[in-house]
Amino acid sequence: MxxxxxxxxxxxxxxxxxxxxxxxxxxxxxxxxxxxxxxxxxxxxxxxxxxxxxxxxxxxxxxxxxxxxxxxGSDAKIQVNMGTAQGYLQALRDANETLHLQDDLKLTDLIRFPEIFIVQKAxxxxxxxxxxxxxxxxxxxxxxxxxx
Incomplete structure (x- = not known):
């Protein structure tokens, strides 16, 4: 056929x-x-x-x-790389002191940096x-x- x-x-x-x-x-x-x-x-x-x-x-x-x-939703385990997160936070605070800005950093500011997350697939x-x-x-x- x-x-x-x-x-x-x-x-x-x-x-x-x-x-x-x-x-x-x-x-x-x-x-x-x-x-x-x-x-x-x-x-x-x-x-x-x-x-x-x-x-x-x-x-x-x-x-x-x-x-x-x-x-x-169990296909990945997500963790925060605390060392990287602390590094970003310290860098932002140092920039804040140099530039004389108001320190209004929040957690939502840090989540914009995807490098702070460790994603492990199952x-x-x-x-x-x-x-x-x-x-x-x-x-x-x-x-x-x-x-x-």
Whole structure:
């Protein structure tokens, strides 16, 4: 059966506290050309997604977009680098003395310096994450193939 190279498929699920959205788009192209947009921390999924699609898509310029959002917000631990924060505070107070300004420094002034925050991402099991992504991507791929 002859199929169009143009298509679109989308699937969204909540698995293990993560909202996962996978969108697959393709336009006419002589060969199978794959590109993906995945969050930086999940770049290892790129080749796995390509292999998954190659099994069912022979031609077309195909793009896969993956969005992963933690629902419970537990994907990162955020701390304040107190040494850096104290350094900024002291530098601002020194500038204040030199420039003879009114000292009205508040916490909200310090949070404008992103360097004072230490963000540690939670370590995830790559195989478990792939299984979740594969499940959602397979559903999107089914819809994509049906549309073609």
């Amino acid at each position: 002859l199929r169009s190279m143009t298509g679109y498929g989308r699937a969204q699920q909540i698995l293990d506290g993560k909202e996962i959205l996978v969108e697959i788009r393709a336009v006419n192209h002589r060969y199978f050309e794959f590109s993906s947009r995945v969050p930086r921390a999940y770049m290892y999924l790129d080749e796995k997604l390509k292999s998954l699609l190659q099994g069912r898509v022979a031609r077309g310029k195909t793009e896969v977009c993956v969005t992963i959002n933690r629902i419970d 370590v995830e099991n790559e195989e478990a994450v792939w299984e979740e992504i594969r499940q959602v991507a397979s559903a999107a791929l089914d819809r994509f193939v049906t549309m073609r």
